[in-house]
Amino acid sequence: MPELPEVEMVRRRIEARCLGKVISEAKVLDVSILDGTTAIELRRAAEGREVQGALRYGKQLFIELDDGLVAVHLGMTGDVLVLGDDVSPPKHARAWLRFDDGDVLVYDDPRKFGSIGLTASIRGFVSAHGLGPDALVATGRQLGESMSRSNRSVKSLLLDQHVLAGIGNLYADEVLFQARVHPLQPASSIGETGARDLARKIRTVLRASIAVETDFGRLPNGFLLKEREEGARCPRGNGRIAMLRVGGRSSYHCPVCQPLFRSMAPVRRRGKRI
């Protein structure tokens, strides 16, 4: 489910359905999803409060209450549903907020990699977690700065939330395909121009997905996500899609469109002499 565009969809859902509602009951069904808080604390923070906003930073979601924010991370399989009183909750509901009008906001998460916590401010949360700039607003300069001083592969950097917040495995592949960059290309070889182009492609790809409500089938032609599997035809007609592992994650790419250029000298660390 959840990379930046999917989280943005959830944010919009909450904004559309929950704004101005007062929480009558906050219930935690599985405490293992709580991060840095307890069920008691969450109740105290939420019950009787009004939902004033739904915000997002990278993949992180925030439900703004009168006094503080509920921080929700969807992990790998998390989702937030807003259901009527009469609808039975999904099988893997882990927590819910019931509103005074009977609607229920349900946090559903089969694999329980997600989390729910409390925070006083987004600024504080972002700095405490060391998150990089949100992928939708990150500049080429910011990206180039991080890339230039890393010996890692460009894909590992795109996935690193300390560098850039919001890109996950699927969108990383799409961005690299659009930019015609091989996932294993050393980040330090990307250069200023390359980083500017990557930053542009990141915005294009994320916006395109949000525009089709993350329904990959409705993406325009030319998007890898429409058919991201080994042996599929390259969307540009240049060959077959191949898969390799980068940092333990499957990485689909077109070896023809995205050749690997070997390679440049690694970044020299401080203090090293030849």
Place this chain on the structure above:
DNA sequence: GAGTATGTTATATG
């Protein structure tokens, strides 16, 4: 049973 999965982080390694 084996292998895979949209994420993060603790732990290991050099």
Place this chain on the structure above:
DNA sequence: GCATATAACATACT
């Protein structure tokens, strides 16, 4: 201590 790579987390599905 730092940069980087890998294992582990829990569950469902092919």
